[in-house]
Amino acid sequence: MVADQLIYKGSSYSIYGLQVDGVCLVLDFMDDIPEKESIRLKALFKRFSNAGQIINKEQFNYLGDKLFEFKVNQRRIICAYDIYRRHVLIVTHGFTKKQQKTPKKEIDRALELLDRYYNSNRLN
Numbered sequence: 001m002v003a004d005q006l007i008y009k010g011s012s013y014s015i016y017g018l019q020v021d022g023v024c025l026v027l028d029f030m031d032d033i034p035e036k037e038s039i040r041l042k043a044l045f046k047r048f049s050n051a052g053q054i055i056n057k058e059q060f061n062y063l064g065d066k067l068f069e070f071k072v073n074q075r076r077i078i079c080a081y082d083i084y085r086r087h088v089l090i091v092t093h094g095f096t097k098k099q100q101k102t103p104k105k106e107i108d109r110a111l112e113l114l115d116r117y118y119n120s121n122r123l124n
Contacts (some may be wrong), residue, residue: 001047003018003019004018005018006023009048010049010050011049014089015045015049016089018093024094026077026094028092037075041070041077044088045070052087059071063099064107067079070091070101074096076096078091079092080092080110084118092114
């Protein structure tokens with residue numbers, strides 16, 4: 001089952017991270033990266049939550065398939081707007097990007113996690 005966990009609530013948006021088997025994938029990822037980068041990602045969450053957008057494509061970028069990514073150096077966190085709740089952004093998971101383009105397997109993983117999340121929550 002895939003659930004969600006509130007990560008940040010701002011004046012414009014709330015950001016929820018996906019939990020798989022009780023573990024929030026994004027928070028787990030952020031615990032494993034250098035603290036400086038984790039702090040910068042949290043700052044981006046805060047800015048997005050309060051402003052409702054981040055215009056700088058070096059920090060927040062559209063990937064296609066209704067997916068976006070928060071970016072700090074090579075660290076990426078994929079997200080999507082919740083299709084059922086207004087003003088909610090779902091962050092799926094994080095990864096370290098090692099090539100020019102976001103790997104298709106990371107996009108596929110995000111889409112699969114979102115699908116599992118929506119199916120789990122529709123049944124509850």
